[in-house]
Amino acid sequence: MMEYFIDQEKYFYLILLHSYAIICIGIVAILATGTMFLTYLQYICGIFKIASYRIEHAININIQQNITQKTKILMSEGIICAVDIHRQAMKLTKHLMSIVEVMMFCLTVFGVICLTLNLFQVSFLFHIVIYENVC
Template sequence: MLIAYLKHICGMFSIASFRIKKAMTIDMQQDVNEEKMIITYKGIICAIDIHRKATEFSQVFIKSFEGSFFCLIAASMVCLTSTLVQIITYNSTEQFVLRLIHISVLYMYMFLSNYTAQDITDHNEYVFATIYNVEWYMAPLHIQKMTLFLLQKGTKAFHLILGGIFVASMESAAMSSLARFSVRFFYFMQKRAK
């Protein structure tokens, strides 16, 4: 259910980028009249509103599950650490394989959650890439100023922070979890060999 809500947020960002693209496709070079300006304004305002709702929804959603995410992250780290310790003291191949399956499931879960959060970040960045790529410089001055404000807002990074402690993205997942796992694993294996 959490993934479905997060995919809904991605969809909202996609709708915002589509509306911006659609609003700016009106040919502004020929016959700029009041009607075209109003249609463009309405399209941009609607896109901004959808983008704002998507960011607010994602922040409220993450805040409402902050305690649960914190407990989940802590439990995952405790399970991972205890499983790594159990790997050192395995008695049979079956126990070793079972522990490796536990570790694989934990990493699959962490990968899936970070991938979904990265997907939201990418969709948000795509909104601003769309604003940059449309021919906003061909529009009248009032619309150019509006798009410049949108482009300026896109310079701030948008990330989901899980549990109040972990920035969910593929980069942070790779840097923190996988690197620590490999260092710990080789350290324990080296200690065991001595």
């Protein structure tokens, strides 16, 4: 909870509005981050599907026809283009995963720090209660 250095009974509704605003902003930020992550993930999956389609299309069309030098060149160009698209998708995937790894590391560190401070506060309160009961 937050500590306000004002009369909390007099400004109850403003404090309540402030709390609701903080909660709404936090929820919107979490939803926006998750939505962007899912959008990037769908984009990467779409790029992989395009690369797969191009490889299948380049091979299937040329297998059914007579293979000449011209069709070999077209097949090679199609496969080169598909491999390039696949390489770009892999590069984007690695970049996205590195960002997620950094975010998860920061989140884990922040969670451990918060848990440690809360446990320290609980143990401090237990020591105060035990000390008051002894005295």
